[in-house]
Amino acid sequence: MTVHTRRSFCRFCHANCAMLVDVEDGKVAGVRGDPEDPMFGGYTCIKGRQLPDAHNLPDRITQSLVRGDDGAFAPVAMAEALDEAGARLKAIVDEHGPHAVAVYCGTYAFQNSAGVGAAMAFAQGLGTRNFYTSVTLDQPAKVYTTARYGQWMGGLNTFSDADVALFLGNNPIVSHYAPPGGLPPFSPSRRLRDAKEAGLKLIVADPRESDVAGLADIYLPVRPGEDPALLAGMIHVILKEELYDRNFVAAHVDGLDALRDAVAGFTPAAAAERAGVDADAIVAAARMFAGGSKGCAVTGTGPEMAGKGVLTEYLVTALNILCARFCQEGEKSAIPRVFTPQTPRRAQVGPPGPMYGEGFPKSRIRGLGMLGFEMPCNVMADEILTPGEGQIRALICIGGNPEIAFPNQRKVVEALDSLDLLVAIDVRMAATARRADIILAPKMCLEREDITNLSEWWYETPYARYTEAMVEAPGDTLDEYEMLWELAKRIGTGMPLAGGPCPMDERPDKQRFLDLMSAGCLVPPSRVRADTEDGRAVIYEDLHPVVEPADPAEAHKFDLAAAGMPGALADYGNASPDADGFDFRLVSRRSRHRFNSSGHHLPGLRAKRTTNPAFFHPDDLQDLGLAEDDIVAITSPRATIYGVAAASDKLRRGVVSMAHAFGDGDAGKDDVRDKGNSTNRLVDETVDYDPLTGQSVQSAIPVRIAAA
The missing domain is CATH 2.20.25.90 (ADC-like domains)
Structure with missing residues (x-):
């Protein structure tokens, strides 16, 4: 053929x-x-x-399924499944109000260029405050600090221009993830090696010597959860030795004295004792970072999930501010973002956003508020289980698996099972989909049109792509945006988009929807599609924004004393970690063969690994009387899971390292080798959480280890 x-x-x-x-x-x-x-x-x-x-895959879901009275799923036509979902959703809204319906966008909602935009438009058209995405599971502090402390309108230095970089718990060689200023996830190993050959100085802080840490000029094996001590020690050195950019700070920064007072107790010796690293290494790292001309400090999700996410991100932000790691007037601005609505690119600080929860509806749970337009995921289970006005009674889950991805796994199961209606949009019978009342069968990525709006947050040039569908989708499937449009049509609500209301008389095609969704962007998707030849990328180099002079009518500054962070650092310094019998710290790690809870069902990846190994330093295994491939019980103050022991001399002592959000169910001793476990069962989002973002502790989890 x-x-x-x-x-x-x-x-x-x-x-x-x-x-x-x-x-x-x-x-x-x-x-x-x-x-x-x-x-x-x-x-x-x-x-x-x-x-x-x-x-x-032969077991891929290509036809919608509806659960019958006998509890079994039966295949139905897409239109019939949408009719039933729409009728049941409308009845719930009519009786209980719009907040009774929640929408969750998981990992794979983001992989569809219209997925999250359509879901947000559906939720806003419905009028529900209960819109959730996986962002608040692992990185809400990045969003919070960016909004709260002000943004440099010209953007952070890009990695390509950097002569120094500081990575905290970020391993983009495996994760293919980096925040702005970090290593772009495009052939990351080669890019990093090329940058080092060109003179880049690399500092890496991580409890384990990751792939990136193995290439570092200075490697800091920081104790899990103690990144704030390390960062405060570096800032102490930079301020004491006046290594910061004094002209930039004088012009653009408030709150320096408050920060100076907060780090006064974090001398290199004190910071080293708390962080578990060498004091001279902290001094050397501070001098190396401040001595560069360009290059950023960035974090991965691990440090943010370690219980002090906002404080950690605040200190990283402070490092970049003190050293003026921003694009200046006349330079090309950072990350042009072809499909993102454009904002002015000026050599000045933009206005800060509202505090977490200010100006937006609040959850009924723990006094937590919205992050931008979304609720923190860690209130969803309680919003479902707590009776009263606004109780969630229906959930639309798009490309996600809350049973595995959310903390407090058993409570999440109870919550999902108590819903009046659970609609799952999924290509396979994942753990959450198995609990659904209705499963809608979506097209997969090579069966639909898409643009590169998700990945453009790392493109350092105006690179854009519009792809056509490569093949026809099998069965009776729809694109996710089409499903949400059909549901809104049946309920009788609209879908507000950046370019105006989505037409509800006739379903728009993907190009039209993307144009409406991304109105105000640098180049509309329809033009990129027209400019594309043979499916190739288009680079609009002549449209790359240049950083303009500051607007004299605006006088915003970075405020390092905002939101109580200097005080939070003092509180952190005065608190002493208490092992309380849980002598190990479990840290999260990324896997080459999984993407969160996805991938374990694919034959090529299962051939590489079927379980979620628990990695220990070899000396710890010996002291515990364990050997590689033994099954171990990992116990936190909340629960116990099982893992398969593996040795790695890349870990510091007292650390066990496992992937989070792994697997597809609750594995016992007998099947853990084949299924693996999610570490999220070990944590309780009602006890160990960030009071600003609601993020649960999902790394640096106190645990004890025993043979199973």
Whole structure:
């Protein structure tokens, strides 16, 4: 048979690597990197190369399912499933109000370029405050600090321009994730090695010597959860030795004295004792970072999930502010973002956003408020289980798996099972989908049109792609935005978008929807589509924004004393960690062969690993009387899970390292080798959580270890 090869991009994760797709007999037969792409140069990862299997698995859900009175699922036409879902949702809204319906966008909602935008428009049209995404599970502090302390309107320094970089718990070689200023996830290992050959100085802080840490000029094996001590020690050195950019600080920063007072007690010796690293290394790292001309400090999700996320991100923000790591007047602005609504790019500080929860509805639970337009995920279970006005009675789950991804796993199961209606949009019978009343079958990535709006947060040039569908979707499927439009139509609500209300008389095609959703962007999706030749990327170099002079009518400054963070640092310094019999700290890690809870069902990835190993330092295993491949019981103050022991001399002593949000259920001793466990069962979001963001402790979890 003839094989046709076309250009597209991967949507297994948020990197969106450029791909060549082989199509045979109307099916995806193979994928590989596109060596002619100017951004990726042929790079793909092992997860993305599983797309043919992901599309063609025999147990893929290609027809909608409705649970009958006997508890069993029966296949139905998409229109019939939408009719039932729409009727039941409308009845719930009519009786209990719009807040009784919640929408959750999981990992794979983000991999559809219209997924989150359509879900937000659906929720806003419905009028519910209960809109959730996975952002508040692992990185709400990044959003909070960016909004609260003000943004430099020209953007942070980009990695390509950096001569120094500080990574805290960030391993983009494996995770393919980096915040602004970090290592772009496009052939990250090669990019980092090339940068080091060109003179980049790299500092890495991590409880384990990760892939990135192995390339560091200074590696700081920080004790889990003690990143604030390390950062405060570095800031102490920078301020004491006046290594900061005094002209920039004088012009653009308030609150310096408050920060100076807060770090006064974090001398290198004191910081080293708390952080578990060498004092001289802290001094050397501070001097190296401040001595660079460009380059940022960035974090991964691990430090943010370690219980002091906002404080950690505040101190990282302070480091970048003190050292003026921003694009200046006349330079190209950072990260042009072709599909994102444009904001002025000026050499000045923009206004701060509202405090967490200010100006937006609040949850009924723990006094927590919204982060931008979304509620923190860690109130959802209680919002479902707590009676009263506004109780969630229906949940639409889009490309997510809350049973595995959310903390306090058993409570989440109780909450999901208590819903009047659970609608899951999923391609497989994942743990959460198994509890659904209705499962809607979506198209997969190579079966739909998409743009690169998710990954453009790392493109340092105005790079954009509009991909066509590579193959026809099997069965009776729809794109997620089409499903949400159909539900809004049946309920009788609208879908407000940036370009105006979505037309509800006739369902718009994907291009029209994307144009409306991204109105005000640098280049509309329809134009990118028209400019695309043979599926290739388009680079609008002549449209790259340049940082303009400051507007004299605006006089905003970074405020390092805002939101009580200097006081929070003092409180942290005065508190002493208490092991209380839980002598190990469990830290999260990324896996080459999984993307959160996704991937374990794919044959090519299962062949690499079936479980979620518990990695220990070899000396810890010996002291515990354990050997590699033993099954271990890992117990927190909340629960016990089982893991399969593995040795790694890349870990510091007293640390166990496992992937979070892993697997597809509750594995016992007998099946843990085949299924693996999610560490989220070990934590309780009502006890250990950030009071500003509601984020639960999901890394640096106190645990004790025993043979199973």
